[in-house]
Amino acid sequence: MTDEQKQQIIALRRDGAGYGRIAARLQISINTVKSFCRRHSLVAKSAADKVKYISQIQFHKK
Numbered sequence: 001m002t003d004e005q006k007q008q009i010i011a012l013r014r015d016g017a018g019y020g021r022i023a024a025r026l027q028i029s030i031n032t033v034k035s036f037c038r039r040h041s042l043v044a045k046s047a048a049d050k051v052k053y054i055s056q057i058q059f060h061k062k
Contacts (some may be wrong), residue, residue, distance in 0.1 A: 001032060009033060013042045 001012070005026050012022045023030040037043050 001028060009036055
C-alpha cells in the first residue's frame with residue numbers, strides 16, 4: 001500500500017466511508033483496509049474523531 005493510499009484511507013474514514021467502499025475506490029483488498037484501520041485505531045464508531053487526531057499528529061511531524 002502506498003503512502004497516498006494510506007492518506008486516502010484516513011480521509012475516507014474521516015468522511016464516514018466503510019471498508020468496502022474504501023477498498024473499491026482504491027482498488028485494494030477489503031482486508032488490507034481493515035488491517036490498516038485496526039492498526040491505526042480507525043475502527044470505532046468515533047473513527048472520525050480518531051482520524052482527525054491522527055491527522056493532526058502526522059501534520060505536526062512534518
